[in-house]
């Protein structure tokens with residue numbers, strides 16, 4: 001840490017206001033010290049811990065001065081402190097950044113500090129933002145998936161360089177070069193949810209994890225050190241592939257993932273039943289014809305459709321079937337029956353996610 005005598009002190013490029021009335025010093029990862037010059041009212045209003053610390057001006061480290069302002073030396077990581085101060089100064093704009101896959105990573109450091117300094121309102125805002133990125137209902141899940149599908153279509157017709165410019169973004173294409181850069185990443189969200197007690201993100205995050213290929217690692221796919229692999233990974237990302245930060249999962253969450261993934265496959269027979277079962281369709285006008293059409297639909301689904309994809313994604317599969325059923329020559333009674341069965345099974349799948357993944361949905365004490 002102490003490489004050449006005293007560590008280098010640097011002023012933060014933006015969080016150093018000349019008219020600020022206090023300088024906070026915090027160590028960087030490399031041992032240097034970063035200085036923030038801010039208004040102490042931001043700290044005292046948001047944190048009872050800082051209020052107490054700063055109410056004793058002569059106490060502790062406050063005897064030192066830098067650029068004419070009193071210095072408070074903190075042991076917190078400078079990067080995490082910078083994120084926290086950024087939020088304190090720009091709460092409104094920061095809280096509006098939705099669906100950013102790196103939000104949980106950034107939020108974790110801030111949440112640790114916000115907890116340490118008892119900044120409850122800030123903590124609540126951050127938790128709310130993280131939770132808002134993850135669907136709480138089947139309807140919200142469908143909405144997110146259709147937005148991803150829409151973004152995929154747009155990206156397929158646009159040249160790669162078009163994707164990151166402002167024009168494309170304002171035309172509805174989300175920020176970032178790839179789909180994977182524009183939608184929430186499940187493993188870091190699960191880790192945050194476990195550490196800070198945010199069970200509401202778990203069902204959708206675990207489902208997303210279960211339909212993600214475990215060999216598709218977030219960092220590996222963005223690491224360009226091996227040229228051959230990098231090309232392959234970039235192609236996968238450019239085609240709308242999704243990744244997860246697999247290394248962030250704790251052992252218990254890994255077990256939940258494995259368990260839930262197997263459970264998802266088991267829905268295949270329920271989905272097939274929804275297509276083929278005549279139970280409850282006494283009013284079918286041409287059972288011979290409808291049975292043949294139902295068989296065609298099932299065959300298509302299993303041989304070429306989402307029925308053959310593993311891991312099986314039953315929510316996508318049933319959504320797909322709801323879209324294709326009208327193209328089969330079924331009698332009205334059968335078409336209505338299959339539709340209502342598919343809708344029933346889908347809702348059942350969504351409702352069963354906490355059980356399938358063995359999730360404890362009780363909010364931990366640390367949320368309050």
Ligand SMILES: [Zn+2]
Nearest residue numbers: 284290331334
């Ligand atoms: Zn029929």
